[in-house]
Amino acid sequence: xxxxxxxxxxxxxxxxxxxxxxxxxxxxxxxLDPSAAEDDLKAGSNVEIPLWxxxxxxxxxxxxxxxxxxxxxxxxxREILNADACTVDMHKLGQYFxxxxxxxxxxxxxxxxxxTLINTxxxxxxxxxxxxxxRDSLIALQPLSASERQRASAASKTEQALLDWLHSGDCVxxxxxxxxxxxxxxxAEMEMV
Amino acid sequence: xxxxxxxxxxxxxxxxxxxxDPFNDEKLRQILEEMQLLFKMNMNDANATSENxxxxxxxxxxxxxxxxxxxxxLAYLYSRMNKIKTLRWEFGSVLPPDIRELxxxxxxxxxxxxxxxxxxxxxxLGQDIGYSGIDLTENLKPPKSLFIEVLCVVDxxxxxxxxxxxxMLKKNSRHFLPTSECQTLIRQxxxxxxx
Numbered sequence: 571x572x573x574x575x576x577x578x579x580x581x582x583x584x585x586x587x588x589x590x591x592x593x594x595x596x597x598x599x600x601x602l603d604p605s606a607a608e609d610d611l612k613a614g615s616n617v618e619i620p621l622w623x624x625x626x627x628x629x630x631x632x633x634x635x636x637x638x639x640x641x642x643x644x645x646x647x648r649e650i651l652n653a654d655a656c657t658v659d660m661h662k663l664g665q666y667f668x669x670x671x672x673x674x675x676x677x678x679x680x681x682x683x684x685x686t687l688i689n690t691x692x693x694x695x696x697x698x699x700x701x702x703x704x705r706d707s708l709i710a711l712q713p714l715s716a717s718e719r720q721r722a723s724a725a726s727k728t729e730q731a732l733l734d735w736l737h738s739g740d741c742v743x744x745x746x747x748x749x750x751x752x753x754x755x756x757x758a759e760m761e762m763v
Numbered sequence: 764x765x766x767x768x769x770x771x772x773x774x775x776x777x778x779x780x781x782x783x784d785p786f787n788d789e790k791l792r793q794i795l796e797e798m799q800l801l802f803k804m805n806m807n808d809a810n811a812t813s814e815n816x817x818x819x820x821x822x823x824x825x826x827x828x829x830x831x832x833x834x835x836x837l838a839y840l841y842s843r844m845n846k847i848k849t850l851r852w853e854f855g856s857v858l859p860p861d862i863r864e865l866x867x868x869x870x871x872x873x874x875x876x877x878x879x880x881x882x883x884x885x886x887x888l889g890q891d892i893g894y895s896g897i898d899l900t901e902n903l904k905p906p907k908s909l910f911i912e913v914l915c916v917v918d919x920x921x922x923x924x925x926x927x928x929x930x931m932l933k934k935n936s937r938h939f940l941p942t943s944e945c946q947t948l949i950r951q952x953x954x955x956x957x958x
Contacts, residue, residue: 575838582777585766623828623831627823743949744949
């Protein structure tokens with residue numbers, strides 16, 4: 571998993587919301603809870619805050635919040651995932667299911683989230699593989715999570731490169747990627763005007 | 764809620780991983796203002812914690828937001844820097860004006876420095892065995908033949924070859940050229956190889 575400080579995808583993962591329980595009073599922080607009318611946030615209130623905030627507050631000594639499991643990692647969803655993970659539309663359920671799960675699993679005392687993650691990936695691997703060789707890629711890619719989509723497109727690119735090489739062994743010189751994309755965009759802008 | 768503007772910036776960077784976007788200095792300014800405000804509020808409350816102990820929790824929340832904003836801004840700049848690096852390899856050392864205006868002044872400075880560094884390095888290559896440098900941006904794919912047939916895609920103008928011949932590159936004209944002379948133009952999208 572790519573979770574270094576400057577990784578854009580990791581920043582997006584840590585922007586997902588988690589339900590938390592505040593253990594201390596927070597003066598002037600009432601705006602964190604949209605349903606609260608007062609200026610101060612009281613200890614014991616349950617609020618959904620972004621993961622980056624909860625991670626930082628949880629690591630304080632003493633911790634300011636206790637993190638609860640988001641609903642997609644709770645028993646009800648875990649049962650569905652363990653039964654047949656391929657039926658789940660990850661794009662709708664949680665785009666960053668695996669990465670988010672890795673962060674969440676340390677707050678799961680029973681340690682079941684971790685095994686669910688592995689299980690889910692194991693079941694969905696065949697689906698991922700077929701999505702990456704599928705011709706009708708739009709439909710096949712639809713139910714995949716963000717990282718699964720990346721894997722699928724990388725796999726199909728490799729597959730294509732291998733096929734090209736096997737066919738002729740010749741490599742045609744092509745326009746550089748960024749140059750070509752810049753052209754396309756400029757053309758689109760011209761057409762809009 | 765804080766840390767939201769900065770996410771818009773990050774999403775902008777994520778949306779187009781293969782193209783350069785205009786430098787968003789307006790949003791950057793807004794975020795820096797937000798950070799200034801958070802910092803000031805934190806200074807006030809941190810000084811007041813001696814009387815009111817309960818304020819330290821608030822200070823910590825704001826501090827987390829500050830660090831988050833910092834991380835996102837750095838990530839935005841870093842992802843742009845990587846793209847600028849690619850620009851040097853794909854567009855060459857002279858940027859077309861419409862690309863040039865997408866960069867901020869500092870970024871353009873960085874580009875020039877990177878370009879100079881790369882050029883110095885390439886010139887230094889192989890000096891010990893009597894070569895005067897190698898252009899690393901050439902031959903990115905193994906060359907298969909000395910001459911290739913190309914189609915000109917845009918009106919480019921005159922091109923002088925190494926043997927002194929001058930050819931006119933007009934749109935839709937076909938040429939049979941030495942690979943070494945035209946591969947840069949192919950990468951820049953002026954010519955297209957016909958197979």
